[in-house]
Amino acid sequence: MKNVTIINAVDTSKANHPVDTWPVMMLEVIKDSIDNCKFIDTRFENINIKKTINEIFFIHFIAPDFRFAIDLCKKIKNNDSKNIIVAIGPLPSLYPNKVIFDSSPVDYVLAGEIELVAQEFIKKLKKGKQNIKLDCLVSQNKKKYKLKMIDDLNKIKIPKLSYEYRCLYPIKGFFRAKHGFILSSRGCKHNCSFCSPISIRVSFGKKFRTNSINHIIDEIKYNIKRGCNIITFMDDDFTSSKGRIIELCSKIIKDKIKIKWIAHARIDEIDNKLLYLMKKAGCVILKIGVESGSERMLLRINKTKHPKKWIIESEKLFNYARKINLDIVAMFMIGIPDETNNDLNKTKKLIKQLNPYLIQLAKYTSYYDLLKKDIYPRPSVYHYKYDKKLKKIERELYKTFYMRLPFLKNHIRYVPYYILNPRLAYKLIRYLI
Numbered sequence: 495m496k497n498v499t500i501i502n503a504v505d506t507s508k509a510n511h512p513v514d515t516w517p518v519m520m521l522e523v524i525k526d527s528i529d530n531c532k533f534i535d536t537r538f539e540n541i542n543i544k545k546t547i548n549e550i551f552f553i554h555f556i557a558p559d560f561r562f563a564i565d566l567c568k569k570i571k572n573n574d575s576k577n578i579i580v581a582i583g584p585l586p587s588l589y590p591n592k593v594i595f596d597s598s599p600v601d602y603v604l605a606g607e608i609e610l611v612a613q614e615f616i617k618k619l620k621k622g623k624q625n626i627k628l629d630c631l632v633s634q635n636k637k638k639y640k641l642k643m644i645d646d647l648n649k650i651k652i653p654k655l656s657y658e659y660r661c662l663y664p665i666k667g668f669f670r671a672k673h674g675f676i677l678s679s680r681g682c683k684h685n686c687s688f689c690s691p692i693s694i695r696v697s698f699g700k701k702f703r704t705n706s707i708n709h710i711i712d713e714i715k716y717n718i719k720r721g722c723n724i725i726t727f728m729d730d731d732f733t734s735s736k737g738r739i740i741e742l743c744s745k746i747i748k749d750k751i752k753i754k755w756i757a758h759a760r761i762d763e764i765d766n767k768l769l770y771l772m773k774k775a776g777c778v779i780l781k782i783g784v785e786s787g788s789e790r791m792l793l794r795i796n797k798t799k800h801p802k803k804w805i806i807e808s809e810k811l812f813n814y815a816r817k818i819n820l821d822i823v824a825m826f827m828i829g830i831p832d833e834t835n836n837d838l839n840k841t842k843k844l845i846k847q848l849n850p851y852l853i854q855l856a857k858y859t860s861y862y863d864l865l866k867k868d869i870y871p872r873p874s875v876y877h878y879k880y881d882k883k884l885k886k887i888e889r890e891l892y893k894t895f896y897m898r899l900p901f902l903k904n905h906i907r908y909v910p911y912y913i914l915n916p917r918l919a920y921k922l923i924r925y926l927i
């Protein structure tokens with residue numbers, strides 16, 4: 495009988511900055527649904543290739559780790575040709591034919607959200623079935639497929655997380671953080687041109703689907719029970735439905751659940767009233783993709799159709815958040831095609847005006863354009879390899895923001911957190927110096 499191993503294949507050698515370690519919920523759920531299933535996340539441990547004999551492997555990866563993942567599949571297949579490799583995750587799901595190429599080590603792709611079909615697939619595979627009938631299955635002989643989407647997210651059981659995943663933002667308070675993670679919805683209706691489902695999005699598709707409020711509350715309580723004191727919601731578009739957030743926050747307050755939490759929000763989906771309610775329900779950090787201070791660039795990346803309003807509303811919201819003591823991480827993007835010095839200066843000016851708790855910069859990468867070409871065995875598709883000019887701009891923006899006296903003075907409030915979370919302090923300091 496073949497054993498099953500799930501691997502989250504992440505190339506940890508690339509990142510040149512501290513990174514959060516988030517769970518891939520789909521993998522955690524699949525692992526729980528299969529008997530004696532091993533799970534290895536390469537961000538935390540290495541794989542002993544020599545021990546990979548006559549096994550079934552689910553290998554999960556996103557676009558930036560494509561080359562790393564395929565190389566790993568090759569090593570596993572070369573070690574024992576009886577090993578069966580099933581590629582899963584954002585990139586294999588949307589580009590299965592890039593993954594199952596001639597002489598590819600990958601035997602199958604299971605496309606989409608496969609939590610609820612993985613067990614059935616494994617059973618059939620273990621019985622030695624050659625022609626497994628599943629719409630979401632792709633192989634050398636079956637190229638037509640349908641992306642699997644789960645409409646009723648309540649059918650997915652709350653997973654037992656395998657590692658001590660952590661989010662890197664410092665939080666006000668004197669406590670040792672134990673992080674919990676919840677994916678309470680999937681899908682995002684927006685069309686930001688840089689946001690590619692094959693690389694960075696947690697979930698698939700435009701259709702917004704959500705767990706019931708009771709399910710989310712159960713998941714929060716489960717995390718509290720296992721000792722978590724801070725929860726990160728990993729949803730792509732957490733604030734997509736205002737009614738949902740009002741209901742969730744009201745329930746947290748009504749049930750007197752004491753938990754700090756972090757989530758993503760969009761400028762055009764929140765207002766002061768909602769911000770206040772979220773804060774009251776335990777929200778300590780909101781991550782907001784402001785992206786640019788240039789109206790032209792906001793239109794260019796399709797962030798919003800109303801860029802002027804976007805910038806005005808950002809200023810109002812950031813001011814209000816400061817008033818109610820809610821920390822906001824402002825995320826910006828540099829290197830957008832056609833971006834001029836003038837556009838960059840507008841971004842710098844907006845960062846100064848917003849004066850957020852932290853800023854986070856990303857470099858524009860069009861994964862779709864990169865994937866139009868043959869990508870294996872060519873160099874991988876990732877955004878860390880950028881020109882010197884962009885790196886210089888990035889450094890300068892970070893330095894200007896983080897080395898200001900007002901920032902340093904404000905940041906003293908986080909020192910107690912650093913004292914009780916020294917690993918986090920070490921990671922951040924090592925990056926800065």
Ligand code: SF4
Nearest residue numbers: 682684685686689730
């Ligand atoms: S709102 Fe966020 S998740 Fe949705 S398309 Fe834009 S960047 Fe992506």
